[in-house]
Every structure is written in C-alpha cells, then in structure tokens.
Amino acid sequence: MPSYTLYYFNGRGRAEICRLLFAAASIHYNDERIEFSEWTQFKTKMPCHMLPVLEIDTEMKVPQSMAISRYLAREFGFYGKNNMEMFKVDTICDSIFELFNDYMVMFNEKDTPKKNDLQQRFVYTSGRVLPYLEKTLEANKGGSGWFVGDQMLVCDMMCYSALENPVKENPNFLKDYPKITALRTRVLSHPKIAAYIKKRNNTAF
Numbered sequence: 001m002p003s004y005t006l007y008y009f010n011g012r013g014r015a016e017i018c019r020l021l022f023a024a025a026s027i028h029y030n031d032e033r034i035e036f037s038e039w040t041q042f043k044t045k046m047p048c049h050m051l052p053v054l055e056i057d058t059e060m061k062v063p064q065s066m067a068i069s070r071y072l073a074r075e076f077g078f079y080g081k082n083n084m085e086m087f088k089v090d091t092i093c094d095s096i097f098e099l100f101n102d103y104m105v106m107f108n109e110k111d112t113p114k115k116n117d118l119q120q121r122f123v124y125t126s127g128r129v130l131p132y133l134e135k136t137l138e139a140n141k142g143g144s145g146w147f148v149g150d151q152m153l154v155c156d157m158m159c160y161s162a163l164e165n166p167v168k169e170n171p172n173f174l175k176d177y178p179k180i181t182a183l184r185t186r187v188l189s190h191p192k193i194a195a196y197i198k199k200r201n202n203t204a205f
C-alpha cells in the first residue's frame, strides 16, 4: 500500500470526499491542513497551484479533487463492479460536482453583488440537479438502497459531503427530496463514516 498525504485547507470543502473514502476503506493517510496564512508559500509548490493535492509515496503530487477521488474510489473498491456501474457513478458524481462547484465558488466570493449572482446560479443548478438525483436514486430498487448497485460507492459519499453546507445553512434544502435525504442518513450511518465524522475537525466549510 503506498503512503498517502492529502493537502488541503483546514476545512471539508473539496477534500472531504477523499477523506470519506480513506475513512470508509480504513486506509491511513496524512491529513495535511494548510492555514490560509501559509498558502502563499505553498501555492507555487503545488501542481496547478490549487488544493486539494494528493501526494503518493512522496514521489508524485496530483491535483484535482475529482481525479483524486476517482483514483481512490477505484483503489479502494468504491467505484462499481463493471463499466456500466462506473458510467452511472461518473454521471452522478459529475452532476453533484456541478452543484458543489457552484456552492464553493459562491462560498468563496467576497464581493456581495457577485455573491448574490452566484447564489442565484447555485439555486438554479440545485433545481436542475436535485430532481435528477432523486429520480436516479428511485430508479435503483425504489431508492431504498444506494445510487448504483447494492453497496455504498463514491457517488453516495459525495451526495453526503457535497450537500453538508447547503443543508446546514438551510434545513429545508432537501425537503422535496426524501430519497436523497434518506440516502444521506444511510451514508452517515455507515459505521466507518460515522466513526470518522464523530472525531473529525468541526469546520465552517
């Protein structure tokens, strides 16, 4: 097993899906959290000058949260059993990413008028993606299990982590989506995820 170091800021953000994958697989990694005050000195040392970055065996540093989470999901067996299942997992992850990316961009915006525009965009994307997720979930055994197949996969974990802040900020965010709500509870009840969430840092994002 290689040694892994995950670099991100001291928040859940775009790195949390990777942390959930490590937790669900019980794989050890170094959770390297960089303070914003230290970022300027780190930035140019990181490929693509952004975080998260995954370092493998201190030999290679890889950027891009989705590429990292797909790699980890394949390594740890959370990506589906065949090409069709993986195709479905990708479709769901990419859809959740659209919504999550809009949220992160809005969250990080400091200028109020721009933030309001980004909020509108997030609301629009949510109205497009959430009904799709609800229907997709329902199409797999009535929505009482997981998005794809019969085990928790990266797309289920992402549905939990990507929606944490929106749900915290607005408890009604998922009120029209009972299947998504129940799925997120199932992820949270997974023993390894539950244990991780109980002990993780409590951060604003």
Ligand SMILES: N[C@@H](CCC(=O)N[C@@H](CS)C(=O)NCC(=O)O)C(=O)O
Binding pocket: 013, 014, 043, 049, 050, 051, 052, 063, 064, 065, 066, 104
């Ligand atoms: N597409 C990239 C986006 C990464 C990204 O936007 N990272 C932000 C933090 S959430 C960052 O590193 N910001 C610092 C900067 O731009 O200087 C991914 O999903 O990993």
